[in-house]
Amino acid sequence: MHTMTSEIDDKRMAQRRDEADLIARCIAGEPAAQEQLYRTHNRAVAANLYRVMGDNRDLDDLVQEVFVIAFRGLPKFRKEARLSTWIYRICVNVALGRIRTKTRKPPPILKADPVGEDRRSGVGLSPETPEALLVREENKQKVYRLLDKLTPKKRMVLYLHEIEGHDLKEISYLVDANPVTVRTRLYYARKEFYKLLAEENEDAI
Secondary structure, eight states: OHHHHHHHHHHHHHHHHHHHHHHHHHHTTOHHHHHHHHHHHHHHHHHHHHHHHSSOTTHHHHHHHHHHHHHHHGGGOOOSSOHHHHHHHHHHHHHHHHHHHOOOOOOOOOOSOTTSOOTTOOTTOOOOOHHHHHHHHHHHHHHHHHHTTSOHHHHHHHIIIIISOOOHHHHHHHHTOOHHHHHHHHHHHHHHHHHHHHHHHHHHO
16 A cells, blocks of 8 residues: 555656656747647647637637747746646636627537537446437536626636536635635625526526
8 A cells, every 4th residue: 555655656746847847848948848738738728718618619719828828927837736727727817808808699509529528428328318418508508608697707616616616725726816705706606696597497487
């Protein structure tokens, strides 16, 4: 047991050294290192943005914006979190900016995850029936339609907590706010979301 734990710790230390080396090479302007960092994280960035936004409009532009910000900010990266978490924080901020500025449009028909990361799929699972898939897509559209009616800050904390499953401490880091503020924001976001949901259900009767 001790040997296994030691091996895991050694592996983590090696990964951290490799990551630190990659970051240093990126800061030095080495093209190969920058390409490696992009290849390592671009699919996760696209998946994160897709799930936060609820659709894939302008996804490529948003992915590029995340990496532009990341490469510019690498010299200030102090390793207070893993690089992947730091990049996810940038995704959240980029998504927040787009949510704040996007014009009101009819909600799109959500397409399959463009990066092929459907978290419901798995080896040995039977494929969903067309009826089940339709219900799931309709429910997803309803959730994002209601989220769109919240203020960007409320929408983001509710999404991060209820859909992504982050705790208050993690959300505080991702949205750069203290836990008390996040807890208060989450409380009112839930209250408003369920009020909107009740109103929509009443209208549907």
